[in-house]
Amino acid sequence: MQADVIIIGGGIAGASAAYFLSGQGSVVLIEREPHFGYHSSGRTAAQFTVGIAAGTMRRLAQASRAFLESPPPGFAEERILTPRGCLTVARAGQEQSLSRLHDNLASVGARAQHLDRAGALALFPALLAEHVASGVYEPDAMDIDVNTLLQGYLRGAKARGAQLLAGASIAAIERKGGQWLVSLDGQQIRAPLLLNAAGAWVDQVAGLAGVAPLGVVPHRRTAFTFASPAGLGTAAWPHVSNVDYRWYVKPETGCLMGSLADAVATEPGDVHPEDIDVAQAIHNIEQDTSFRVGRPLSQWAGLRNFTADKNPVAGARAADTEGFFWLAGQGGCGILTSPAMGQAIAAIMCDRDLPEGLRALGVSAADLSPQRETLRPAA
Known part of the structure:
Protein backbone atom coordinates (compact mmCIF):
# COMPACT_ATOMS: atom_id res chain seq x y z
CA MET A 1 0.00 0.00 0.00
CA GLN A 2 1.33 3.45 -0.94
CA ALA A 3 0.45 6.60 1.03
CA ASP A 4 1.74 10.11 1.59
CA VAL A 5 1.92 9.75 5.40
CA ILE A 6 2.06 6.80 7.79
CA ILE A 7 0.97 7.57 11.37
CA ILE A 8 1.92 5.09 14.09
CA GLY A 9 -0.30 5.29 17.17
CA GLY A 10 -4.08 5.43 17.23
CA GLY A 11 -4.67 7.37 20.42
CA ILE A 12 -6.05 10.89 20.41
CA ALA A 13 -2.75 12.32 19.12
CA GLY A 14 -2.55 10.03 16.11
CA ALA A 15 -6.29 10.36 15.41
CA SER A 16 -6.19 14.16 15.45
CA ALA A 17 -3.11 14.16 13.21
CA ALA A 18 -4.88 11.81 10.79
CA TYR A 19 -7.89 14.12 10.72
CA PHE A 20 -5.92 17.25 9.89
CA LEU A 21 -3.36 15.58 7.59
CA SER A 22 -5.93 13.62 5.58
CA GLY A 23 -7.12 16.87 4.04
CA GLN A 24 -3.63 17.33 2.56
CA GLY A 25 -2.86 13.84 1.21
CA SER A 26 -3.32 10.10 1.68
CA VAL A 27 -2.88 8.86 5.24
CA VAL A 28 -2.60 5.43 6.88
CA LEU A 29 -3.15 5.32 10.66
CA ILE A 30 -1.79 2.22 12.41
CA GLU A 31 -2.79 1.09 15.90
CA ARG A 32 -1.45 -2.07 17.57
CA GLU A 33 -4.42 -2.52 19.91
CA PRO A 34 -7.74 -3.93 18.65
CA HIS A 35 -9.41 -0.53 18.91
CA PHE A 36 -8.31 3.10 18.84
CA GLY A 37 -7.80 5.15 22.00
CA TYR A 38 -7.14 2.11 24.20
CA HIS A 39 -4.37 3.32 26.52
CA SER A 40 -3.94 6.90 27.79
CA SER A 41 -6.76 8.32 25.66
CA GLY A 42 -9.25 5.91 27.23
CA ARG A 43 -8.15 6.50 30.84
CA THR A 44 -8.41 10.22 31.37
CA ALA A 45 -10.16 12.60 33.73
CA ALA A 46 -11.68 14.14 30.58
CA GLN A 47 -11.27 17.71 31.78
CA PHE A 48 -10.74 20.83 29.68
CA THR A 49 -8.71 23.38 31.61
CA VAL A 50 -6.05 25.94 30.80
CA GLY A 51 -4.75 26.02 34.37
CA ILE A 52 -1.58 24.26 33.25
CA ALA A 53 1.87 25.11 34.60
CA ALA A 54 3.84 24.31 31.41
CA GLY A 55 3.63 27.42 29.24
CA THR A 56 3.45 25.95 25.74
CA MET A 57 0.96 23.32 26.87
CA ARG A 58 -1.21 26.03 28.41
CA ARG A 59 -1.24 28.05 25.17
CA LEU A 60 -2.07 24.94 23.14
CA ALA A 61 -5.02 24.26 25.44
CA GLN A 62 -6.40 27.75 24.94
CA ALA A 63 -5.81 27.47 21.18
CA SER A 64 -7.90 24.26 21.19
CA ARG A 65 -10.92 25.81 22.92
CA ALA A 66 -12.62 27.16 19.80
CA PHE A 67 -12.52 23.82 17.98
CA LEU A 68 -13.83 21.91 21.00
CA GLU A 69 -16.62 24.41 21.61
CA SER A 70 -17.65 24.68 17.95
CA PRO A 71 -16.29 21.79 15.86
CA PRO A 72 -16.75 21.80 12.07
CA PRO A 73 -20.21 20.86 10.76
CA GLY A 74 -20.72 17.10 10.80
CA PHE A 75 -17.76 16.44 13.09
CA ALA A 76 -19.84 15.35 16.08
CA GLU A 77 -23.50 14.55 16.70
CA GLU A 78 -23.16 15.39 20.40
CA ARG A 79 -21.46 18.38 21.96
CA ILE A 80 -17.88 17.74 23.00
CA LEU A 81 -17.75 20.12 25.98
CA THR A 82 -20.19 20.56 28.84
CA PRO A 83 -19.79 23.09 31.67
CA ARG A 84 -18.10 21.91 34.86
CA GLY A 85 -15.78 24.54 36.32
CA ASP A 140 -14.88 28.03 31.84
CA ALA A 141 -13.32 24.64 32.58
CA MET A 142 -15.36 21.88 31.00
CA ASP A 143 -15.97 18.15 30.86
CA ILE A 144 -14.83 16.55 27.59
CA ASP A 145 -16.75 13.78 25.86
CA VAL A 146 -13.60 11.90 24.88
CA ASN A 147 -15.32 9.25 22.78
CA THR A 148 -17.24 11.84 20.77
CA LEU A 149 -14.01 13.72 20.10
CA LEU A 150 -12.02 10.60 19.20
CA GLN A 151 -14.74 9.24 16.92
CA GLY A 152 -15.06 12.64 15.25
CA TYR A 153 -11.38 12.59 14.34
CA LEU A 154 -11.52 8.99 13.10
CA ARG A 155 -14.75 9.40 11.16
CA GLY A 156 -13.55 12.65 9.60
CA ALA A 157 -10.18 11.17 8.62
CA LYS A 158 -11.87 8.15 7.05
CA ALA A 159 -14.29 10.36 5.12
CA ARG A 160 -11.27 12.14 3.64
CA GLY A 161 -9.79 8.85 2.47
CA ALA A 162 -7.56 7.85 5.39
CA GLN A 163 -6.99 4.13 5.95
CA LEU A 164 -7.48 3.17 9.61
CA LEU A 165 -5.77 -0.06 10.68
CA ALA A 166 -6.41 -1.36 14.21
CA GLY A 167 -5.02 -4.57 15.64
CA ALA A 168 -1.98 -4.16 13.38
CA SER A 169 1.36 -5.24 14.85
CA ILE A 170 4.45 -3.70 13.27
CA ALA A 171 7.18 -6.18 12.42
CA ALA A 172 9.75 -3.75 10.96
CA ILE A 173 10.31 -0.14 9.93
CA GLU A 174 12.98 0.90 7.43
CA ARG A 175 13.89 3.77 5.13
CA LYS A 176 14.58 2.77 1.55
CA GLY A 177 14.61 4.69 -1.72
CA GLY A 178 13.19 7.87 -0.15
CA GLN A 179 10.28 5.96 1.39
CA TRP A 180 9.42 4.66 4.84
CA LEU A 181 8.49 0.99 4.68
CA VAL A 182 6.35 -0.29 7.55
CA SER A 183 5.91 -4.04 7.56
CA LEU A 184 2.77 -5.47 9.18
CA ASP A 185 1.53 -9.02 9.29
CA GLY A 186 0.82 -9.79 5.65
CA GLN A 187 1.33 -6.35 4.12
CA GLN A 188 3.77 -3.49 3.68
CA ILE A 189 2.93 0.20 3.69
CA ARG A 190 5.11 2.82 1.99
CA ALA A 191 5.16 6.59 2.42
CA PRO A 192 7.76 9.36 2.25
CA LEU A 193 6.67 10.70 5.67
CA LEU A 194 6.26 8.83 8.96
CA LEU A 195 4.70 10.34 12.08
CA ASN A 196 5.53 8.72 15.41
CA ALA A 197 2.50 9.32 17.66
CA ALA A 198 2.80 6.13 19.71
CA GLY A 199 2.36 7.70 23.16
CA ALA A 200 4.34 5.85 25.82
CA TRP A 201 5.93 3.76 23.06
CA VAL A 202 7.36 6.61 20.93
CA ASP A 203 10.97 5.79 21.80
CA GLN A 204 10.39 2.10 21.08
CA VAL A 205 8.91 2.95 17.67
CA ALA A 206 11.88 5.22 17.01
CA GLY A 207 14.21 2.33 17.82
CA LEU A 208 12.45 0.14 15.26
CA ALA A 209 13.04 2.87 12.70
CA GLY A 210 16.72 3.22 13.61
CA VAL A 211 16.12 6.68 15.13
CA ALA A 212 17.60 7.83 18.45
CA PRO A 213 15.11 8.10 21.35
CA LEU A 214 13.60 11.41 22.38
CA GLY A 215 13.60 10.63 26.10
CA VAL A 216 9.84 10.55 26.71
CA THR A 307 9.40 15.24 27.95
CA ALA A 308 12.21 16.78 29.99
CA ASP A 309 10.60 20.25 30.03
CA LYS A 310 6.97 19.00 30.41
CA ASN A 311 5.94 20.58 27.09
CA PRO A 312 4.88 18.55 24.03
CA VAL A 313 6.80 17.85 20.84
CA ALA A 314 5.62 18.20 17.24
CA GLY A 315 8.21 18.17 14.47
CA ALA A 316 11.44 16.63 13.24
CA ARG A 317 15.07 16.58 14.32
CA ALA A 318 17.83 17.32 11.80
CA ALA A 319 19.80 14.32 13.09
CA ASP A 320 16.94 11.89 12.46
CA THR A 321 16.37 9.99 9.24
CA GLU A 322 14.64 12.12 6.61
CA GLY A 323 10.85 12.18 6.77
CA PHE A 324 10.64 11.06 10.42
CA PHE A 325 8.40 13.27 12.62
CA TRP A 326 7.45 13.20 16.30
CA LEU A 327 4.13 13.94 18.03
CA ALA A 328 4.75 13.18 21.70
CA GLY A 329 5.00 14.23 25.34
CA GLN A 330 1.47 15.56 25.92
CA GLY A 331 1.79 14.89 29.66
CA GLY A 332 -1.84 14.10 30.43
CA CYS A 333 -3.10 17.02 28.31
CA GLY A 334 -3.32 15.13 25.02
CA ILE A 335 -7.12 15.14 24.86
CA LEU A 336 -7.63 18.82 25.55
CA THR A 337 -4.75 20.00 23.32
CA SER A 338 -5.47 17.61 20.45
CA PRO A 339 -7.04 20.16 18.08
CA ALA A 340 -4.07 22.52 18.33
CA MET A 341 -1.49 19.72 18.25
CA GLY A 342 -3.15 18.08 15.25
CA GLN A 343 -3.24 21.35 13.35
CA ALA A 344 0.35 22.11 14.33
CA ILE A 345 1.85 18.83 13.16
CA ALA A 346 -0.15 18.97 9.92
CA ALA A 347 1.26 22.44 9.19
CA ILE A 348 4.80 21.41 10.11
CA MET A 349 4.75 18.25 8.00
CA CYS A 350 3.30 20.16 5.04
CA ASP A 351 5.94 22.90 5.47
CA ARG A 352 3.38 25.62 6.21
CA ASP A 353 3.12 28.29 8.90
CA LEU A 354 1.26 27.32 12.06
CA PRO A 355 -2.42 28.37 12.05
CA GLU A 356 -3.15 31.94 13.08
CA GLY A 357 -4.94 30.82 16.25
CA LEU A 358 -1.74 29.25 17.57
CA ARG A 359 0.51 32.11 16.48
CA ALA A 360 -1.83 34.66 18.11
CA LEU A 361 -1.22 32.93 21.44
CA GLY A 362 2.53 32.94 20.93
CA VAL A 363 3.01 29.30 19.90
CA SER A 364 5.80 28.80 17.37
CA ALA A 365 7.22 25.75 15.62
CA ALA A 366 10.38 26.31 17.66
CA ASP A 367 8.37 25.92 20.89
CA LEU A 368 7.25 22.47 19.72
CA SER A 369 10.50 21.39 18.10
CA PRO A 370 12.20 18.19 19.32
CA GLN A 371 15.45 20.14 18.85
CA ARG A 372 14.64 22.86 21.36
CA GLU A 373 17.28 23.70 23.95
CA THR A 374 15.21 22.56 26.93
CA LEU A 375 15.07 18.99 25.59
CA ARG A 376 18.80 18.59 25.10
CA PRO A 377 20.54 16.21 27.49
CA ALA A 378 22.82 17.77 30.11
CA ALA A 379 26.46 17.99 29.04
Whole structure:
Protein backbone atom coordinates (compact mmCIF):
# COMPACT_ATOMS: atom_id res chain seq x y z
CA MET A 1 0.00 0.00 0.00
CA GLN A 2 1.33 3.45 -0.94
CA ALA A 3 0.45 6.60 1.03
CA ASP A 4 1.74 10.11 1.59
CA VAL A 5 1.92 9.75 5.40
CA ILE A 6 2.06 6.80 7.79
CA ILE A 7 0.97 7.57 11.37
CA ILE A 8 1.92 5.09 14.09
CA GLY A 9 -0.30 5.29 17.17
CA GLY A 10 -4.08 5.43 17.23
CA GLY A 11 -4.67 7.37 20.42
CA ILE A 12 -6.05 10.89 20.41
CA ALA A 13 -2.75 12.32 19.12
CA GLY A 14 -2.55 10.03 16.11
CA ALA A 15 -6.29 10.36 15.41
CA SER A 16 -6.19 14.16 15.45
CA ALA A 17 -3.11 14.16 13.21
CA ALA A 18 -4.88 11.81 10.79
CA TYR A 19 -7.89 14.12 10.72
CA PHE A 20 -5.92 17.25 9.89
CA LEU A 21 -3.36 15.58 7.59
CA SER A 22 -5.93 13.62 5.58
CA GLY A 23 -7.12 16.87 4.04
CA GLN A 24 -3.63 17.33 2.56
CA GLY A 25 -2.86 13.84 1.21
CA SER A 26 -3.32 10.10 1.68
CA VAL A 27 -2.88 8.86 5.24
CA VAL A 28 -2.60 5.43 6.88
CA LEU A 29 -3.15 5.32 10.66
CA ILE A 30 -1.79 2.22 12.41
CA GLU A 31 -2.79 1.09 15.90
CA ARG A 32 -1.45 -2.07 17.57
CA GLU A 33 -4.42 -2.52 19.91
CA PRO A 34 -7.74 -3.93 18.65
CA HIS A 35 -9.41 -0.53 18.91
CA PHE A 36 -8.31 3.10 18.84
CA GLY A 37 -7.80 5.15 22.00
CA TYR A 38 -7.14 2.11 24.20
CA HIS A 39 -4.37 3.32 26.52
CA SER A 40 -3.94 6.90 27.79
CA SER A 41 -6.76 8.32 25.66
CA GLY A 42 -9.25 5.91 27.23
CA ARG A 43 -8.15 6.50 30.84
CA THR A 44 -8.41 10.22 31.37
CA ALA A 45 -10.16 12.60 33.73
CA ALA A 46 -11.68 14.14 30.58
CA GLN A 47 -11.27 17.71 31.78
CA PHE A 48 -10.74 20.83 29.68
CA THR A 49 -8.71 23.38 31.61
CA VAL A 50 -6.05 25.94 30.80
CA GLY A 51 -4.75 26.02 34.37
CA ILE A 52 -1.58 24.26 33.25
CA ALA A 53 1.87 25.11 34.60
CA ALA A 54 3.84 24.31 31.41
CA GLY A 55 3.63 27.42 29.24
CA THR A 56 3.45 25.95 25.74
CA MET A 57 0.96 23.32 26.87
CA ARG A 58 -1.21 26.03 28.41
CA ARG A 59 -1.24 28.05 25.17
CA LEU A 60 -2.07 24.94 23.14
CA ALA A 61 -5.02 24.26 25.44
CA GLN A 62 -6.40 27.75 24.94
CA ALA A 63 -5.81 27.47 21.18
CA SER A 64 -7.90 24.26 21.19
CA ARG A 65 -10.92 25.81 22.92
CA ALA A 66 -12.62 27.16 19.80
CA PHE A 67 -12.52 23.82 17.98
CA LEU A 68 -13.83 21.91 21.00
CA GLU A 69 -16.62 24.41 21.61
CA SER A 70 -17.65 24.68 17.95
CA PRO A 71 -16.29 21.79 15.86
CA PRO A 72 -16.75 21.80 12.07
CA PRO A 73 -20.21 20.86 10.76
CA GLY A 74 -20.72 17.10 10.80
CA PHE A 75 -17.76 16.44 13.09
CA ALA A 76 -19.84 15.35 16.08
CA GLU A 77 -23.50 14.55 16.70
CA GLU A 78 -23.16 15.39 20.40
CA ARG A 79 -21.46 18.38 21.96
CA ILE A 80 -17.88 17.74 23.00
CA LEU A 81 -17.75 20.12 25.98
CA THR A 82 -20.19 20.56 28.84
CA PRO A 83 -19.79 23.09 31.67
CA ARG A 84 -18.10 21.91 34.86
CA GLY A 85 -15.78 24.54 36.32
CA CYS A 86 -12.53 23.84 38.12
CA LEU A 87 -11.80 24.84 41.71
CA THR A 88 -8.31 24.76 43.22
CA VAL A 89 -8.09 25.30 46.97
CA ALA A 90 -5.24 26.16 49.31
CA ARG A 91 -4.53 26.13 53.01
CA ALA A 92 -3.11 29.16 54.82
CA GLY A 93 0.43 29.80 53.61
CA GLN A 94 -0.17 28.48 50.08
CA GLU A 95 -1.45 31.75 48.64
CA GLN A 96 1.60 32.24 46.41
CA SER A 97 0.90 28.98 44.59
CA LEU A 98 -2.70 30.05 44.04
CA SER A 99 -1.52 33.40 42.67
CA ARG A 100 0.70 31.60 40.15
CA LEU A 101 -2.31 29.56 39.00
CA HIS A 102 -4.39 32.72 38.67
CA ASP A 103 -1.64 34.39 36.63
CA ASN A 104 -1.27 31.33 34.39
CA LEU A 105 -4.98 31.42 33.59
CA ALA A 106 -4.93 35.14 32.93
CA SER A 107 -1.84 34.83 30.69
CA VAL A 108 -3.90 33.13 27.97
CA GLY A 109 -7.04 35.22 28.44
CA ALA A 110 -8.97 32.71 30.55
CA ARG A 111 -11.31 33.85 33.30
CA ALA A 112 -10.09 33.24 36.84
CA GLN A 113 -11.70 34.20 40.14
CA HIS A 114 -10.03 34.50 43.54
CA LEU A 115 -12.29 33.07 46.26
CA ASP A 116 -12.22 33.27 50.02
CA ARG A 117 -13.06 30.27 52.21
CA ALA A 118 -16.80 30.90 52.06
CA GLY A 119 -16.73 31.18 48.27
CA ALA A 120 -14.84 27.90 47.90
CA LEU A 121 -17.19 26.05 50.24
CA ALA A 122 -20.23 27.44 48.43
CA LEU A 123 -19.00 25.78 45.22
CA PHE A 124 -17.89 22.49 46.82
CA PRO A 125 -19.67 22.06 50.19
CA ALA A 126 -17.86 18.82 51.06
CA LEU A 127 -14.58 20.69 51.68
CA LEU A 128 -13.61 20.98 55.34
CA ALA A 129 -13.52 24.65 56.30
CA GLU A 130 -10.49 24.24 58.58
CA HIS A 131 -8.43 22.95 55.63
CA VAL A 132 -9.36 25.71 53.16
CA ALA A 133 -8.18 29.30 53.34
CA SER A 134 -8.84 30.40 49.74
CA GLY A 135 -9.28 29.21 46.19
CA VAL A 136 -9.07 30.01 42.50
CA TYR A 137 -12.01 29.14 40.29
CA GLU A 138 -11.83 28.63 36.51
CA PRO A 139 -15.50 28.97 35.48
CA ASP A 140 -14.88 28.03 31.84
CA ALA A 141 -13.32 24.64 32.58
CA MET A 142 -15.36 21.88 31.00
CA ASP A 143 -15.97 18.15 30.86
CA ILE A 144 -14.83 16.55 27.59
CA ASP A 145 -16.75 13.78 25.86
CA VAL A 146 -13.60 11.90 24.88
CA ASN A 147 -15.32 9.25 22.78
CA THR A 148 -17.24 11.84 20.77
CA LEU A 149 -14.01 13.72 20.10
CA LEU A 150 -12.02 10.60 19.20
CA GLN A 151 -14.74 9.24 16.92
CA GLY A 152 -15.06 12.64 15.25
CA TYR A 153 -11.38 12.59 14.34
CA LEU A 154 -11.52 8.99 13.10
CA ARG A 155 -14.75 9.40 11.16
CA GLY A 156 -13.55 12.65 9.60
CA ALA A 157 -10.18 11.17 8.62
CA LYS A 158 -11.87 8.15 7.05
CA ALA A 159 -14.29 10.36 5.12
CA ARG A 160 -11.27 12.14 3.64
CA GLY A 161 -9.79 8.85 2.47
CA ALA A 162 -7.56 7.85 5.39
CA GLN A 163 -6.99 4.13 5.95
CA LEU A 164 -7.48 3.17 9.61
CA LEU A 165 -5.77 -0.06 10.68
CA ALA A 166 -6.41 -1.36 14.21
CA GLY A 167 -5.02 -4.57 15.64
CA ALA A 168 -1.98 -4.16 13.38
CA SER A 169 1.36 -5.24 14.85
CA ILE A 170 4.45 -3.70 13.27
CA ALA A 171 7.18 -6.18 12.42
CA ALA A 172 9.75 -3.75 10.96
CA ILE A 173 10.31 -0.14 9.93
CA GLU A 174 12.98 0.90 7.43
CA ARG A 175 13.89 3.77 5.13
CA LYS A 176 14.58 2.77 1.55
CA GLY A 177 14.61 4.69 -1.72
CA GLY A 178 13.19 7.87 -0.15
CA GLN A 179 10.28 5.96 1.39
CA TRP A 180 9.42 4.66 4.84
CA LEU A 181 8.49 0.99 4.68
CA VAL A 182 6.35 -0.29 7.55
CA SER A 183 5.91 -4.04 7.56
CA LEU A 184 2.77 -5.47 9.18
CA ASP A 185 1.53 -9.02 9.29
CA GLY A 186 0.82 -9.79 5.65
CA GLN A 187 1.33 -6.35 4.12
CA GLN A 188 3.77 -3.49 3.68
CA ILE A 189 2.93 0.20 3.69
CA ARG A 190 5.11 2.82 1.99
CA ALA A 191 5.16 6.59 2.42
CA PRO A 192 7.76 9.36 2.25
CA LEU A 193 6.67 10.70 5.67
CA LEU A 194 6.26 8.83 8.96
CA LEU A 195 4.70 10.34 12.08
CA ASN A 196 5.53 8.72 15.41
CA ALA A 197 2.50 9.32 17.66
CA ALA A 198 2.80 6.13 19.71
CA GLY A 199 2.36 7.70 23.16
CA ALA A 200 4.34 5.85 25.82
CA TRP A 201 5.93 3.76 23.06
CA VAL A 202 7.36 6.61 20.93
CA ASP A 203 10.97 5.79 21.80
CA GLN A 204 10.39 2.10 21.08
CA VAL A 205 8.91 2.95 17.67
CA ALA A 206 11.88 5.22 17.01
CA GLY A 207 14.21 2.33 17.82
CA LEU A 208 12.45 0.14 15.26
CA ALA A 209 13.04 2.87 12.70
CA GLY A 210 16.72 3.22 13.61
CA VAL A 211 16.12 6.68 15.13
CA ALA A 212 17.60 7.83 18.45
CA PRO A 213 15.11 8.10 21.35
CA LEU A 214 13.60 11.41 22.38
CA GLY A 215 13.60 10.63 26.10
CA VAL A 216 9.84 10.55 26.71
CA VAL A 217 9.12 9.03 30.14
CA PRO A 218 5.74 7.38 30.85
CA HIS A 219 4.23 8.04 34.28
CA ARG A 220 1.42 6.05 35.90
CA ARG A 221 -1.62 7.82 37.34
CA THR A 222 -4.25 6.04 39.41
CA ALA A 223 -7.95 6.90 39.59
CA PHE A 224 -11.12 5.37 40.98
CA THR A 225 -14.82 6.06 41.40
CA PHE A 226 -16.81 6.05 44.62
CA ALA A 227 -20.40 6.53 45.64
CA SER A 228 -21.79 10.02 46.19
CA PRO A 229 -23.03 10.54 49.75
CA ALA A 230 -26.74 9.85 50.09
CA GLY A 231 -28.88 12.93 49.76
CA LEU A 232 -26.02 15.12 48.51
CA GLY A 233 -26.51 16.47 45.00
CA THR A 234 -22.98 16.59 43.60
CA ALA A 235 -23.75 16.52 39.87
CA ALA A 236 -23.25 20.25 39.33
CA TRP A 237 -20.21 20.64 41.57
CA PRO A 238 -16.90 21.58 39.96
CA HIS A 239 -13.76 19.53 39.56
CA VAL A 240 -11.74 20.28 42.72
CA SER A 241 -8.12 19.76 43.78
CA ASN A 242 -5.76 21.20 46.32
CA VAL A 243 -3.03 23.49 45.07
CA ASP A 244 -0.18 21.14 45.98
CA TYR A 245 -2.01 18.48 43.95
CA ARG A 246 -2.23 15.73 46.59
CA TRP A 247 -5.69 14.70 45.33
CA TYR A 248 -8.54 15.68 43.09
CA VAL A 249 -12.24 14.83 42.90
CA LYS A 250 -14.57 15.20 39.95
CA PRO A 251 -18.33 14.52 39.81
CA GLU A 252 -19.30 11.79 37.35
CA THR A 253 -22.70 10.43 36.37
CA GLY A 254 -24.11 8.89 39.54
CA CYS A 255 -20.81 8.89 41.42
CA LEU A 256 -17.54 10.75 42.04
CA MET A 257 -14.08 10.17 40.61
CA GLY A 258 -11.01 10.54 42.79
CA SER A 259 -7.27 10.43 42.23
CA LEU A 260 -4.01 10.78 44.10
CA ALA A 261 -2.81 12.95 41.19
CA ASP A 262 0.27 10.75 41.21
CA ALA A 263 2.91 10.64 38.49
CA VAL A 264 5.04 7.52 38.98
CA ALA A 265 7.72 6.90 36.33
CA THR A 266 7.22 3.48 34.77
CA GLU A 267 7.86 1.40 31.69
CA PRO A 268 5.35 1.59 28.83
CA GLY A 269 2.70 -1.07 29.12
CA ASP A 270 -0.86 -1.84 30.14
CA VAL A 271 -0.62 -0.38 33.64
CA HIS A 272 -2.85 -1.27 36.60
CA PRO A 273 -3.68 0.59 39.83
CA GLU A 274 -1.60 -0.11 42.91
CA ASP A 275 -3.63 -0.73 46.07
CA ILE A 276 -1.32 1.50 48.10
CA ASP A 277 -1.91 4.44 45.72
CA VAL A 278 -5.68 4.02 45.91
CA ALA A 279 -5.48 3.84 49.72
CA GLN A 280 -3.32 6.98 49.87
CA ALA A 281 -5.70 8.86 47.60
CA ILE A 282 -8.67 7.91 49.77
CA HIS A 283 -6.78 9.02 52.87
CA ASN A 284 -5.87 12.38 51.32
CA ILE A 285 -9.42 13.03 50.13
CA GLU A 286 -10.88 12.15 53.52
CA GLN A 287 -8.38 14.46 55.26
CA ASP A 288 -9.66 17.52 53.37
CA THR A 289 -13.33 16.72 52.75
CA SER A 290 -16.34 15.25 54.52
CA PHE A 291 -16.38 12.28 52.11
CA ARG A 292 -16.02 8.78 53.52
CA VAL A 293 -15.09 6.80 50.47
CA GLY A 294 -15.38 3.20 51.61
CA ARG A 295 -14.83 0.61 48.88
CA PRO A 296 -14.22 2.13 45.41
CA LEU A 297 -16.79 1.27 42.76
CA SER A 298 -14.05 0.90 40.15
CA GLN A 299 -10.36 1.70 39.79
CA TRP A 300 -7.85 1.97 36.97
CA ALA A 301 -4.52 3.46 35.96
CA GLY A 302 -3.32 5.25 32.84
CA LEU A 303 -0.10 6.61 31.40
CA ARG A 304 0.93 10.26 31.11
CA ASN A 305 4.00 10.81 28.95
CA PHE A 306 6.44 13.65 29.67
CA THR A 307 9.40 15.24 27.95
CA ALA A 308 12.21 16.78 29.99
CA ASP A 309 10.60 20.25 30.03
CA LYS A 310 6.97 19.00 30.41
CA ASN A 311 5.94 20.58 27.09
CA PRO A 312 4.88 18.55 24.03
CA VAL A 313 6.80 17.85 20.84
CA ALA A 314 5.62 18.20 17.24
CA GLY A 315 8.21 18.17 14.47
CA ALA A 316 11.44 16.63 13.24
CA ARG A 317 15.07 16.58 14.32
CA ALA A 318 17.83 17.32 11.80
CA ALA A 319 19.80 14.32 13.09
CA ASP A 320 16.94 11.89 12.46
CA THR A 321 16.37 9.99 9.24
CA GLU A 322 14.64 12.12 6.61
CA GLY A 323 10.85 12.18 6.77
CA PHE A 324 10.64 11.06 10.42
CA PHE A 325 8.40 13.27 12.62
CA TRP A 326 7.45 13.20 16.30
CA LEU A 327 4.13 13.94 18.03
CA ALA A 328 4.75 13.18 21.70
CA GLY A 329 5.00 14.23 25.34
CA GLN A 330 1.47 15.56 25.92
CA GLY A 331 1.79 14.89 29.66
CA GLY A 332 -1.84 14.10 30.43
CA CYS A 333 -3.10 17.02 28.31
CA GLY A 334 -3.32 15.13 25.02
CA ILE A 335 -7.12 15.14 24.86
CA LEU A 336 -7.63 18.82 25.55
CA THR A 337 -4.75 20.00 23.32
CA SER A 338 -5.47 17.61 20.45
CA PRO A 339 -7.04 20.16 18.08
CA ALA A 340 -4.07 22.52 18.33
CA MET A 341 -1.49 19.72 18.25
CA GLY A 342 -3.15 18.08 15.25
CA GLN A 343 -3.24 21.35 13.35
CA ALA A 344 0.35 22.11 14.33
CA ILE A 345 1.85 18.83 13.16
CA ALA A 346 -0.15 18.97 9.92
CA ALA A 347 1.26 22.44 9.19
CA ILE A 348 4.80 21.41 10.11
CA MET A 349 4.75 18.25 8.00
CA CYS A 350 3.30 20.16 5.04
CA ASP A 351 5.94 22.90 5.47
CA ARG A 352 3.38 25.62 6.21
CA ASP A 353 3.12 28.29 8.90
CA LEU A 354 1.26 27.32 12.06
CA PRO A 355 -2.42 28.37 12.05
CA GLU A 356 -3.15 31.94 13.08
CA GLY A 357 -4.94 30.82 16.25
CA LEU A 358 -1.74 29.25 17.57
CA ARG A 359 0.51 32.11 16.48
CA ALA A 360 -1.83 34.66 18.11
CA LEU A 361 -1.22 32.93 21.44
CA GLY A 362 2.53 32.94 20.93
CA VAL A 363 3.01 29.30 19.90
CA SER A 364 5.80 28.80 17.37
CA ALA A 365 7.22 25.75 15.62
CA ALA A 366 10.38 26.31 17.66
CA ASP A 367 8.37 25.92 20.89
CA LEU A 368 7.25 22.47 19.72
CA SER A 369 10.50 21.39 18.10
CA PRO A 370 12.20 18.19 19.32
CA GLN A 371 15.45 20.14 18.85
CA ARG A 372 14.64 22.86 21.36
CA GLU A 373 17.28 23.70 23.95
CA THR A 374 15.21 22.56 26.93
CA LEU A 375 15.07 18.99 25.59
CA ARG A 376 18.80 18.59 25.10
CA PRO A 377 20.54 16.21 27.49
CA ALA A 378 22.82 17.77 30.11
CA ALA A 379 26.46 17.99 29.04
